[in-house]
Amino acid sequence: MPGRHVTDHQMRLFMTLKQTHSVPVAAAKAGISQATGYRISSNPILPTQKKSPRSRRRPDPLADIFDAEVVPLLKSSPGLRPVAIFEELLRRHSELNPGIRRTLERRIRAWRAEHGPEQEVIFRQIHTPGKMGLSDFTDMGRLGVTIAGQPLEHRLYHFRLAYSGFEHAHVVLGGESYVALAEGLQNALWSLGGVPQEHRTDSLSAAFKNLARAAQDDLTDRVDALCRHYGMTPSRNTKGVAHENGAIEGPHGHLKRAIEDALLMRGSRDFGDLAAYRRFIDEIVGRINARNAKRIDAERAHLAPLPARRTTDHEEVAVRVTSSGGFLLRKVFYTVPSRLIGHQLRVRLYDDRLELFLGSTFLQALRRGRPTPSGSHGHVVNYHHVIHSLRRKPMALMGLVYRDQLFPRRAFGDMFAALLERTGEKAACRMAVDLLALAHDRGCEAELAAQLEEDLRQRRLPDIRALRALFAPPPDTLPGIDVQLADLSSYDRLLGNTPIAEEAAA
Structure with a gap:
């Protein structure tokens, strides 16, 4: 057709049809003109093979520079970024146009593909049902989540089964620790209803940070003991090799x-x-788990059963309540009721709370x-x-070390x-203490x-008298008490002063 180029496909189709049809018929069926058909018959070379290679239309700005200056830089410093080489070339050759940056980057990329160092190869693995469960922590600070207007610095403990993609996430307020790992892992396993053969973590370098060697060994032993309780084989990937x-x-x-999208749709x-x-x-x-429900159900059949009970997911320490x-x-300093001063308490330390025990009695x-x-x-x-103190x-309020937190x-x-x-200072401390005492006595903290x-x-x-009157209990809520006084003569019988005969006659 006029104005249209013949494609390789049309030409191959025409040559095939010409074996059983005349040239005009084969040309019509191939979508080309009769004249083009006769021309192709006399010169059966594909159109793409007739094109001559496109030559450079302008001088190569890197012709005298790339091999002489860029290649030595790439060989001596394989990790050098193209933008750094570009800036160095501009410094050396002021006549170069800054527009050569993309040309230089493409040339460096092609050179590295042909002559560059070997790169790390990632070997994809076949995952077996019921074999591998993985744990890791991920920082969530960039999401900007707040609780009652206060920024929440937190991480997520994340558990996943490699085969089915079952996931569990647990909000962690502190850093990576055994407590966070033990609580999150056990929640995940009991939610899943079974146990995989192997549990993989990273090197737990954040949990080991600033720990003495003995403490590091103790943490490792505790993680291994946790896995033994559930019948899992513990394993760790090589430190610094995240793709493992x-x-x-x-x-x-x-x-x-997914969390970011849900926050955006939530609007807050x-x-x-x-x-x-x-x-x-x-x-x-x-x-997420609902989308993988079929694979999760299939993998559950290959999981080992859960043990009879959970194991400890906390640390236990002993503390003594001081005169403070x-x-x-x-x-961190924690206040407790002053009646506990001098007592030693057992503290169960969780990621987000402390549980206090006096002996075996739970306190709070x-x-x-x-x-x-x-x-x-x-x-x-x-x-x-x-x-009360x-x-x-x-006046102790004035210099109190935890005054702002009080x-x-x-x-x-x-x-x-x-x-x-x-x-x-004196009047301010007195009034502030009176306000706290009013909130304590009347239970009106929010209203006050x-x-x-x-x-x-x-x-x-503030007018403390008016506030006490405002938050006093209403009169109609006070119980009415009717006191009936006994006859005083009845006490004579208790004292034994009344003759028995008179008592009987009465």
């Missing part, structure tokens, strides 16, 4: 992208509490604190534990700062904080 854990390293990215990255965020993560992981009304553990659970990023001590303080010594809500701290500015916020907006100082 590739069956979970890649899914890290898929899971984090803030959660009311940690439990709500954990439910959010569980829902996303559940949807608390104890120091892992660079505390939120687990962390040292500050600067390395100074952290504080987990409950004003209910110390308010602060009432007697209110205030249960921000409004209390802001009001104390306003009181210091306008009334002086709202009232203090209003006072701060109005730039007025």
Whole structure:
């Protein structure tokens, strides 16, 4: 056809049809003109074979430079980036056009493909059902999740079966540790309902960080003991070789992208509490497992049964409650009821909480604190534990090391700062302690904080008498007590002063 080039396919079709048809018929069926058919018959060379190689249309700017200067750089420093070579060439040759960067990069890429060093080869593996389960941690700080407006620095413990793709994720508030691994792994196995033959982790370098050699050996022994309890063979990939854990390293990215998408569709990255965020993560992981339900069910048939019970997923330490009304553990000071001063407590240390025992008696659970990023001590303080002593010594509030953590809500701290500015230290400490005592006695912490916020907006100082009256229990909630006095003569019989005959006659 005029204006259209004949393709190799048309020419091959024409040559085939010409064996059984005339040239005009074969040309018509091949979609070419009759004249083109006769021309092809006399010169049966494919169109692509007739084209001469395209020659360079402009001078090569790297003709005198690449072999003389670039190749020696590539040979002496194989890891050198093309952009660094480009900047060096511009420095050496000011006449070069900056537009040669892409040409240089393509030339370097082609040279490396032909003459460069050998690269690492990734060998894809055949995964057997029920054989391999993998654990790893991944940082979630970039997602910008907040809890009640406060940034949540956390990681995810991530477990995955290599064959079926079953996944489990557990929010970890601290760093990589045995406690986080043991709790997350056991939750995953009991959720799965079975145990794989082998458990693979990375080198646990983050968990070993800053540990003495004896502590590192102890951590290794504890991880191995955990695997033995479930009948799994522990294994670790080579330190620094992430692709050996590739069956979970890649899914890290898929899971984090799924969480990112879910946060965008949710419209907010803030959660009311940690439990709500954990439910959010569980829902996303559940949807992933639902897509692999058939493979997961098939692999369950190859899993070993669970043991009769879980093993320990915590550390246990002993602490003594000091006269400061608390104890120091892992660079964090925790307050407890003052009646425990002088007692030794057993503490079960979990990733997100502490459980306190006096002997074998459970006392209470505390939120687990962390040292500050600067390395100074952290504080987990409950004003209910110390308010009775602060009432007697209110000026102790002024220099208290954990004063900022003592205030249960921000409004209390802001009001104390306003009181210091306008009334002086003594009056400010007395008023702040009275406010904490009112919140403790009347159980009105949230309501009192709202009232203090209003006072701060109005730039007025709190009226403690008015606040006590405001948060006093209403009169109709007080129980009515009807006291009936006994006849005083009845006490004579108890004392034995009434004759028996008179008592009988009565």
